[in-house]
Amino acid sequence: GAGVSQSPRYKVAKRGQDVALRCDPISGHVSLFWYQQALGQGPEFLTYFQNEAQLDKSGLPSDRFFAERPEGSVSTLKIQRTQQEDSAVYLCASSLARQGLAKNIQYFGAGTRLSVL
Amino acid sequence: AQKITQTQPGMFVQEKEAVTLDCTYDTSDPSYGLFWYKQPSSGEMIFLIYQGSYDQQNATEGRYSLNFQKARKSANLVISASQLGDSAMYFCAMREGQNNDMRFGAGTRLTVKP
Secondary structure: OOOOEEEOOEEEEOOOOOEEEEEEOOOOOOEEEEEEEOOOOOOEEEEEEEOOEEEEOOOOOOOOEEEEOOOOOOEEEEEOOOOHHHOEEEEEEEEOOOOOOOOOOOEEOOOEEEEEO | OOOEEOOOOEEEEEOOOOEEEOOEEOOOOOOEEEEEEEEOOOOOOEEEEEEEOOOOOOOEEOOEEEEEEOOOOEEEEEEOOOOHHHOEEEEEEEEEOOOOOOEEOOOEEEEEEO
């Protein structure tokens, strides 16, 4: 596709429910990132994939958060037993090259707004 | 510790005027990249401009330019000839060395007045 696509755009979950957020990166992009953006703040890094390998998950806030990218393209961010503090916009980004290169522009999707009631 | 600081929560500018959005950063890594993104109300983060720590010249992309002052650790975004469509949140971000993550500032909300 032309850009990074995320679905659903909005998700309302009851506390304790599991949710799955999908990201379709730009075709051919090697690197994929997930960020969490709380209301009124900048995005915060969650995790990074190079192709299908999850190379960095240092930003995941708890073991309730799990991400996968099994075939090196589409990625899913799963949150188990959601809590109110998980309410945020979850942004996905992809970049053409592997990380470590100086200029490696990350292109973002429009995000999924998760509200946990 | 805060790596990226944007001290202006909100800014107003008259249409067709220029505006500067401030960004200071903190790093001890000699190799880093600085990015500016625009986030309209639709939510998508739109890449605007990039400056590498070793770049000799200030970056420019159309109406966007970056006033990079390395010794001061500042990377201010200058938008010339503001348009109504420029109204949005603007985020400064930095990626250090070989790190995977990009650190963002808290953002500045720009409002362009007709």
